[in-house]
Amino acid sequence: MTAPSTPAVSLVNFEDDAPAPHHAGKDSRPLRFITCGSVDDGKSTLIGRLLWDTKAVKEDQAAALSRDSTGKQNDLGLPDFALLLDGLQAEREQGITIDVAYRYFSTDKRAFIVADTPGHVQYTRNMATGASTADLAVLLVDARAGLLEQTRRHATIAALMGIRQFVLAVNKIDLTGYDEPGYHKIARDFRELALTLGVNNVISIPVSALKGENIVLSGKATMPWYEGPTLVEVLERATQRGGQSTGFRLSVQRVSRPGEGFRGYQGTVSGGSIKPGDSVVVLPSGVEANVKQIVTFDLIRNAAVSGDAITLVLDRPVDIARGDMIVALDQRPQTGTAFSARLVALSPDAIEPGKRYWLKAGSRRQRVTVTPTQQLDLQSGKWQPATTLPLNAIGTANLDFDEAAIFDAYETNRQTGAFILIDPDTNNTVAGGMIQGRRKSSDGLAREGAEKVTVTLPAHLLAAFRASDFARDHAGEIRISADEDE
Amino acid sequence: MTSSPQIIEHGRGRPPLDPHLKALENEAIHIFREVAAEFERPVMLYSIGKDSSVLLHLARKAFHPGKIPFPLLHVDTTWKFAEMIEFRDRIAQEYDLELHVHTNPRGRAENITPFTHGSARYTDIMKTEALRQALDAGKYDVAFGGARRDEEASRAKERIYSFRTPDHRWDPRNQRPELWNIYNGMIRPGESVRAFPLSNWTEVDIWRYIEAEEIPLVPLYYAAERAFVERDGMLMMAEDARFEPLPGETVQRDFIRFRTLGCWPLTGAIRSRASNLTEVIDELEIATVSERQGRAIDRDQSGSMEKKKREGYF
Ligand SMILES: Nc1nc2c(ncn2[C@@H]2O[C@H](COP(=O)(O)OP(=O)(O)OP(=O)(O)O)[C@@H](O)[C@H]2O)c(=O)[nH]1
Ligand SMILES: [Mg+2]
Numbered sequence: 014m015t016a017p018s019t020p021a022v023s024l025v026n027f028e029d030d031a032p033a034p035h036h037a038g039k040d041s042r043p044l045r046f047i048t049c050g051s052v053d054d055g056k057s058t059l060i061g062r063l064l065w066d067t068k069a070v071k072e073d074q075a076a077a078l079s080r081d082s083t084g085k086q087n088d089l090g091l092p093d094f095a096l097l098l099d100g101l102q103a104e105r106e107q108g109i110t111i112d113v114a115y116r117y118f119s120t121d122k123r124a125f126i127v128a129d130t131p132g133h134v135q136y137t138r139n140m141a142t143g144a145s146t147a148d149l150a151v152l153l154v155d156a157r158a159g160l161l162e163q164t165r166r167h168a169t170i171a172a173l174m175g176i177r178q179f180v181l182a183v184n185k186i187d188l189t190g191y192d193e194p195g196y197h198k199i200a201r202d203f204r205e206l207a208l209t210l211g212v213n214n215v216i217s218i219p220v221s222a223l224k225g226e227n228i229v230l231s232g233k234a235t236m237p238w239y240e241g242p243t244l245v246e247v248l249e250r251a252t253q254r255g256g257q258s259t260g261f262r263l264s265v266q267r268v269s270r271p272g273e274g275f276r277g278y279q280g281t282v283s284g285g286s287i288k289p290g291d292s293v294v295v296l297p298s299g300v301e302a303n304v305k306q307i308v309t310f311d312l313i314r315n316a317a318v319s320g321d322a323i324t325l326v327l328d329r330p331v332d333i334a335r336g337d338m339i340v341a342l343d344q345r346p347q348t349g350t351a352f353s354a355r356l357v358a359l360s361p362d363a364i365e366p367g368k369r370y371w372l373k374a375g376s377r378r379q380r381v382t383v384t385p386t387q388q389l390d391l392q393s394g395k396w397q398p399a400t401t402l403p404l405n406a407i408g409t410a411n412l413d414f415d416e417a418a419i420f421d422a423y424e425t426n427r428q429t430g431a432f433i434l435i436d437p438d439t440n441n442t443v444a445g446g447m448i449q450g451r452r453k454s455s456d457g458l459a460r461e462g463a464e465k466v467t468v469t470l471p472a473h474l475l476a477a478f479r480a481s482d483f484a485r486d487h488a489g490e491i492r493i494s495a496d497e498d499e
Numbered sequence: 500m501t502s503s504p505q506i507i508e509h510g511r512g513r514p515p516l517d518p519h520l521k522a523l524e525n526e527a528i529h530i531f532r533e534v535a536a537e538f539e540r541p542v543m544l545y546s547i548g549k550d551s552s553v554l555l556h557l558a559r560k561a562f563h564p565g566k567i568p569f570p571l572l573h574v575d576t577t578w579k580f581a582e583m584i585e586f587r588d589r590i591a592q593e594y595d596l597e598l599h600v601h602t603n604p605r606g607r608a609e610n611i612t613p614f615t616h617g618s619a620r621y622t623d624i625m626k627t628e629a630l631r632q633a634l635d636a637g638k639y640d641v642a643f644g645g646a647r648r649d650e651e652a653s654r655a656k657e658r659i660y661s662f663r664t665p666d667h668r669w670d671p672r673n674q675r676p677e678l679w680n681i682y683n684g685m686i687r688p689g690e691s692v693r694a695f696p697l698s699n700w701t702e703v704d705i706w707r708y709i710e711a712e713e714i715p716l717v718p719l720y721y722a723a724e725r726a727f728v729e730r731d732g733m734l735m736m737a738e739d740a741r742f743e744p745l746p747g748e749t750v751q752r753d754f755i756r757f758r759t760l761g762c763w764p765l766t767g768a769i770r771s772r773a774s775n776l777t778e779v780i781d782e783l784e785i786a787t788v789s790e791r792q793g794r795a796i797d798r799d800q801s802g803s804m805e806k807k808k809r810e811g812y813f
Contacts, residue, residue, distance in 0.1 A: 071789040100652025145678040271565035310560035322528035
């Protein structure tokens with residue numbers, strides 16, 4: 014691609030061979046993927062190269078790129094492809110990625126949304142942001158360095174968030190003299206890590222992001238020993254995240270009452286499907302009703318499926334408010350006041366035991382007391398007992414609610430099993446969470462975890478008990494939870 | 500509102516949206532509803548262009564059968580194309596919209612123009628400052644905008660709920676995590692959020708959606724014979740009486756159209772024969788230059804958009 018010397022004043026530069034129109038993406042949702050891995054492993058360069066080689070970089074952008082490339086980043090005379098992604102001034106100054114960049118491109122076969130995430134441990138929160146919606150993760154490793162703690166952290170977060178396809182890109186292979194045994198060792202180490210995370214769909218590729226080898230174009234010339242696909246070939250063939258295995262779910266965002274006689278419940282279907290005549294139950298109230306109509310702008314629909322933004326009309330007057338869930342009568346989610354969940358801690362302030370946060374899931378926001386129980390040791394891969402979760406920690410916690418909460422396990426439904434925690438003091442999002450399941454706490458005092466004891470008592474006594482001397486004296490030893498039958 | 504809406508079963512009379520556009524539409528509607536429910540005083544920035552037209556269409560869909568539950572705001576720099584203003588007023592009437600128009604009174608009094616004060620200072624006063632004035636006056640705690648991440652490198656970094664300080668600043672180094680489709684709308688008094696339902700749309704998506712949904716647009720997007728001059732590598736339309744050719748410039752007439760619309764002295768046209776939607780899309784799909792190429796304000800330097808956003812630009 015050549016940069017025009019004068020700004021173009023027509024869209025098409027007819028002197029060049031214009032690329033063929035991209036019709037990709039017309040028949041399906043784009044594949045969403047992320048790049049992740051440790052700092053400086055070449056994530057942004059790889060995506061930049063991918064955009065470059067798929068002709069997603071326009072002439073004026075190419076001109077800006079060569080203008081901005083300082084030549085400091087490489088001595089091959091190639092542009093600094095990372096600048097196509099690192100769009101913030103601070104990123105350009107420091108030569109690192111700080112926040113996720115979302116880019117859109119397509120090949121003849123498929124459309125893609127890629128989130129280029131930062132490798133720096135300080136910005137793990139931004140990596141988690143990108144990972145939460147991805148179908149696939151491309152994990153980069155520097156061929157000279159092998160797996161690092163940050164590689165493990167990112168792989169773990171990606172797996173926890175439900176990504177089941179990993180591509181390992183062993184990058185900067187040019188700097189190892191295209192060392193085949195070194196590549197195989199890293200690939201083996203990574204496969205082992207992925208297996209412990211429950212991911213067995215792993216494809217490894219030796220690449221040079223900078224030189225564009227095995228990204229879009231083949232790397233046969235320098236790596237005759239590699240027989241596998243290029244990165245873009247793998248991406249074109251990847252599958253999207255599986256659907257949910259729960260019944261119908263709709264988290265009510267708004268109640269629409271434009272006039273007498275019409276009352277519709279607006280929200281996005283987050284599981285299963287629905288059609289007029291279906292029986293539903295409203296949670297937490299437990300009131301049952303039947304679906305009368307599915308209203309959209311265009312027409313009265315005869316059915317709606319997961320992902321559809323709809324307005325639901327029921328056959329009888331029911332008291333429903335924002336945050337309520339309308340669900341299939343025969344396939345209900347779990348309701349209760351005690352759950353356990355995996356957490357990724359995203360705030361400089363640790364997640365503290367017994368602290369009350371706002372929890373938002375779907376359109377429902379409620380108060381929750383969070384008690385961390387375990388933290389993952391990234392070196393050993395083992396879960397260790399823990400009482401707080403510092404910044405970037407991956408952990409497990411008990412959630413105790415004042416009022417009934419409604420969830421599915423994240424494994425069965427990523428919409429109704431995911432939540433964020435908001436610190437009421439700062440209004441910041443301090444953790445992302447994935448529900449494991451409801452906690453049983455039938456007897457008043459149940460031993461749980463390593464040393465802690467859980468005290469379960471009726472919800473109306475919680476505050477008084479927490480304020481008591483006994484609770485204060487034993488703060489480190491007990492866990493307080495509300496009786497869910499209250 | 501008093502009478503009940505009539506829900507009549509009717510087909511679209513058009514083929515259903517393809518899954519890609521449908522997913523984008525669903526996401527945008529979800530965001531509209533979430534914002535409208537969580538914030539006290541929303542407003543929608545309406546700039547009359549193609550993205551705003553799509554945004555408006557999606558807002559109508561999101562709240563159907565009800566009305567859009569918030570006003571629209573147009574920041575009028577007084578240098579918009581006349582066809583844009585006509586279109587704006589027609590649409591507002593046709594769709595029965597609550598439309599507020601604001602012009603910076605200081606800028607008007609001091610007669611700030613892009614020709615006399617330069618594009619940077621003009622944009623700062625007539626756009627950024629005017630926007631801040633209007634948002635403060637309306638005490639809006641959230642404003643919808645039609646920005647897309649594919650437009651520019653700093654936009655590509657922005658959240659769907661983009662947090663702003665009481666003086667409307669964006670801090671790109673300190674954005675809140677934004678996981679799944681769960682949005683954190685908690686703010687303190689004075690703080691606000693810019694919400695971007697079209698974040699994940701590309702330019703081609705916008706055009707294909709306009710085609711599929713038959714969304715009306717300002718005719719300047721389609722090629723016609725128009726008068727213009729070439730200035731600084733940009734095709735500037737000889738729009739109204741305030742246009743003065745510089746010495747040596749000749750006013751030409753040829754087929755041109757616009758890829759984005761803004762203030763006429765700052766928005767470059769392109770030579771094109773694409774006079775309808777299909778032709779525009781065909782041309783776009785083989786385009787070798789990006790959308791913002793024609794915009795004087797983005798060309799100044801790399802990072803100029805980020806700088807403006809830090810100062811409170813949309
Ligand atoms: N020789 C060589 N250098 C590379 C390759 N890929 C990336 N680099 C260089 O590695 C440096 C870091 O690249 P980036 O793409 O910014 O790394 P990153 O992983 O995005 O970094 P963060 O986002 O800050 O974590 C740059 O100087 C690149 O030019 C490669 O395949 N070969
Ligand atoms: Mg990077």
